[in-house]
Amino acid sequence: MNGADRRSKLMQMAAGAVFLAIAVVVVLIIVNAADEEGGDTNIEGASEVSRELRGIPQQGMVLGDPAAPVELIEFGDLQCPVCAGYAEEILPPIIENQVRRGEVKIDFRNFTIVGPQSLDAGAAALAAGAQGRGWNFVELFYRNQGGENSGFADDDFLEAVAKSAGVKDSARWNRERAELGVKVEETSTEAEELGLQGTPTFALRGPQTDGIEVIGTPGSTGDLEEAIDEAS
Amino acid sequence: MSIPSEGTLRRAIAFFATLGVGVAAYIAIVEAGGDSPVCLAGGSGCKTVADSSYSHVAGINIAIFGVIGYLLLLASAFLNSDGARLGGFLVALGGFGYSIFLTYIEIFKIEAICQWCVASAVLMTILFALSAIRLVGYGGTDGAIPDRA
16 A cells, blocks of 8 residues: 555544544533433422522532632521522522622531431432532422421432432432431531521621621521621 | 644654643542542632542543543654554544533533643643644655654
8 A cells, every 4th residue: 555545544534533523522412411401300490400500619518609708507407398488589699699709608507307307318418419419409309398207308309309409420429328317417416506496597607707606597588688798 | 834843743742641641640649549639729620520420431530541541642652653643643532522521511510610621621632633733744654754853
């Protein structure tokens, strides 16, 4: 084979490889995009939650810039209906404004008071947090919450929420949630030591607070913003 | 515009492939120790990306594949044959394509950017360009044109 033939063959092989590579990358992206849109059909609100949280950093159960000057701590129980109301009505403007701007970070801490499944759900949320999806899990859980202690928060429900929340490594999530109950108990004990009586209860830590200051359960977004301003 | 000599291209490929080995080896070694790469500019993007399921394929850290790919590109720079030109191009093409996919995943799925991954993607893009120029410019010249370097 002379040089020209060899060159021609090399170019043909290279061109074929380029087309193959383009096809593979396109297929990979399409498959992954479809996976995101699909999710579990029983879980509602995945796209809304994804939109609400998109682009906001998450580390463990902390939503927002880790360097944000004010920390809003929410002690919540995933089975608590009032907490679900807060997640859907009170907190979204705070997340969209102060958290997105990097002024406030929100730390969700489990305070399990409703029943045994609150512990399982809390551990499942922490395991999702280990994969950067803690807040997606919490927000989706609240949007699909069933009756208190009705048994809705079983393994199937938790797995469906995790999947819709975007938890990718389900084997790791399953392994870790089995071990994280102790962390849920730790934050519940912390809440009791702070003298908290119910959920949700909020606390603030900022430049103007003396350590963690419990602010109770503000009745509106405006009340919560006022408390944040005072702590800033 | 004339293309650089093959010797220049091979030296450039060797240089960028060596940088790539360094970046990929750093990620692989840090993660093998159970940690996450440190984002030099701060933030948690590197940890978020490293914790995601996309950081492993078949249980193997993708940084390991990166180290292997960059080593193959380095080897291709030391060989003066059509096999090395085509092999280097194919490895760089695969790395470049996978970098595009991973960048898409970082932006739209994981929603976090790891600067080490970006560094690797930039290096792989440069290596793809260099390998493509080498193949197009000097493919089929085995024994025909001596390396001018």
